[in-house]
Amino acid sequence: MKPIFAYTALASSLLFTAAVNASDRKDDYIKTLTGLGYPAPEANELVHIPPTMEDLEQSDMHPELKRVIRRGHDLFTNTQQLRGENVFNNMNCSSCHLGEGRIPFSAPVWPAAVTLPGFRGKNDHVNNLEERIAGCFTYSMNGKPPAYGSDNMLALSAYHQWLAKGVEVYPEKPIYGRGFPAPERPEELSYARGEQLFSDKCSVCHGEDGQGLRVAGQTVFPAPWGDQSNNWGAGIVRINTAAGFIKNNMPLGQPLSLSDQEAWDIAYYMDSQERPQDPRYTGDIKETLEKYGPTFHKRSRYGQVRETDGKVLGDHANTGEKDFLKPDTVRPRTFE
Template sequence: MRSLIACATLAASLLLAPLSLASEREDDYINTLTELGYPAPKDAELVHIPPTLDALEQSDMHPELKRVIRRGHDLFTNTQQLRGENVFNNMNCSSCHLGEGRMPFSAPVWPAAVTLPGFRGKNGHVNSLEERIAGCFTFSMNGKPPAYGSDTMLAIAAYHQWLAKGVPMYPEKPIYGRGFPAPERPKALSYARGEKLFADKCSICHGDDGQGLAVRGKTVFPAPWGDHSNNWGAGIVRLQTAAGFIKNNMPLGQPLSLSDQEAWDIAYFMNSQERPQDPRYTGDVKETLEKFGPTFHKHSMYGQKRESDGKLLGDHANTGEKDFLKPDTIRPRTFD
């Protein structure tokens, strides 16, 4: 495990080192990524090197603004400090958005700051940056979002916007390294192969039972399923999202070391395990699937029978560690 962490630390240090003149350092940045196996940017793609906290300290921004951005970074990388209030599993924001939310091909968070407000198919209306962050708390953290306009929400949003410094709003070019780009889906997925691959490649960090690893109450490796994981409404329950994350980032420190088939099989196995109920649950799994299948669950295993034993996934009212299903932030928006 130490060797894996060392590899990840080395890669992160190369990618996240302070950059004085981005135009002069961009070649080094891209070379580091391509040496790790990532594709080089296409001519039409926007390449952005997010600023570091060191660069923040060197800036001439107001000291109070710097303090708020640092607080946002602290909350992003240690979201567990909100456990029991806003977070009800063992996730941090940085559990999925690696490298402090800066890492390309690991859903870097700065694009949200320059593409929102924007329409989101998941909830069918235009979302603000705060609403997008609230969605992560609701689904990925199985929690209750900080109040809109609160100190906590302001700090996290400010950190997102700091990482996007220098990028124009609504960029016309496609963003290089955005999201979790999924490899091409194989013709057939195998639960049995995924189960064995998880045991061989993933369990050393995430546990044989998928419950992750916490030391003295601090998350070291998150749980990929179960009550300590994301709920059925989180983006990573979609097979292509999970396969993209796994292919580009796992095992830790060994990105792109798995074949496309292996990444998809692990995603298939992992997302065929139970987790807390989708906060949009209507009280009936089939009805919920019909309602949200066209926009979301058509890509997940929710409401499907598990290959290994025929269990109907999501057919329960378990909400994990929280004592509620849906926070009041999950609501429609209309401009009528």
């Protein structure tokens, strides 16, 4: 069994659009999205249909380049093959970036290839594509990235750039479907409602205890919290990011089926659960919050008191499966 996160109906539909006549592709693509309830692109937005792996096979690119891009695709959809070396939880890249990283409103990865190098507030310096990928390994996969310039890092970068084929670098137009756009935050969020909603709508895949589902040692559905999930430095621990992902993509195969309130309540509950420590942890939760509370963690529950039991979230030294806190890739860049 290939351990690729299952396609949604949306993914299948959008992969199909790549096969139609080029002149009709964009219209069909937008029609598919709006038919599912997603907003139509604004007149000034950049709409890009990422090429498929079938497109790659039909291209006249060098056979060796095709092989490297295929390797990148394989690593992206089955990152668990790097378990114990670069990945220390049950996540694949495609656990968050659904549909092979191609799907709009599910943080499609091709924009990174055309907007980087760029400044990133998370680490307060200019990042290139490899460093952005390294961040996903460090935080979302609670791991240690492949070395910069290594075969695996090159393959992943090549796959990102293949998906961006035909898009100008540093596009001036805003990108349609980028990221996990969150619905407007409701006035009140409820842990109790989120817990019940998770049990009713999410646990069938992710388990009542949030540990996900693995079959024959392969991840089928990822863990939304706990030692097998992302750590406290991952983007999805921010409630707005989690709400955007949930609203636009969950339950799997039923995008936009939850109300805005339901998506936010589930995100609030999910991000009120423990997970491995933020690699930027200084050894003291208050000191770490002084550094990152005004920026990254201002939208997370890190360092906050959980109302059900009084626990201060993130106040621990647990690093999950790995035996280190911070890989050497988490470092400042000064250009001096």
